[in-house]
Amino acid sequence: MTSLVIDARHNGPPGSGNGGWTSGLVAGAVGAVDGLVEITLRKPPPLETALAVTATADGWAVHDPQETLIASVTRRADDIPAVPPVSRTEALAASGRYPGHTDHPFPTCFVCGPQRPDGLRIFPGRLPDGRTAATFLVPTDRSPAVVWAALDCPGGWTVIDRDQAFVLGRYAVAVDALPEPDDECVVVGEPVRREGRKALVRSSLYAPDGNLLARAEATWIAVAG
Structure with missing residues (x-):
């Protein structure tokens, strides 16, 4: 134990x-x-x-x-497909459209909370195709737990809206390489399918040179009431 x-x-x-x-x-x-x-x-x-x-x-x-x-x-035996990347410019523009800046179910979230100056400050905004994207400034602590955290909320924000909060239910991550401290990476998320209160989403983390660093697949669950 x-x-x-x-x-x-x-x-x-x-x-x-x-x-x-x-x-x-x-x-x-x-x-x-x-x-x-x-x-x-x-x-x-x-x-x-x-x-x-x-x-x-x-x-x-x-x-x-x-x-x-x-x-x-x-x-888990099966692989996790990667979400196609976007440019840093596209990710920055999407972050500017992040709905959580003004309407957030959990504004003190360590990963995506606008009220957390000490958090990861990942603000995933929607792309025209329904995916999300954001930049991610890697902290000095680049542990695997940071990568798992960074991939979490960008997937969730593909389904979260002002009328319905979601929380993470099931999660799997494949880490190909850890990011470098102080790198400005790009993280993207995409919705896969929705079944009742459950939503399957994916997310991927890319290095500044465009190399794929990690991939995630998650089931998010709509909060009742």
């Missing part, structure tokens, strides 16, 4: 961990940060709480101190 703690600054919705950051920590805890696993978030991940990671018959489980199941982890 191993354990992990989600720092308070790495929140998504108030009081719980950002789904992408949390999933990256979990992947690291099971030794699979390169994306050989798929993480399903069962409950909002608590902050500043020791979470136990234990092996199960088909993967791993993450529990809080009260033994509530927070996340489950299974191995």
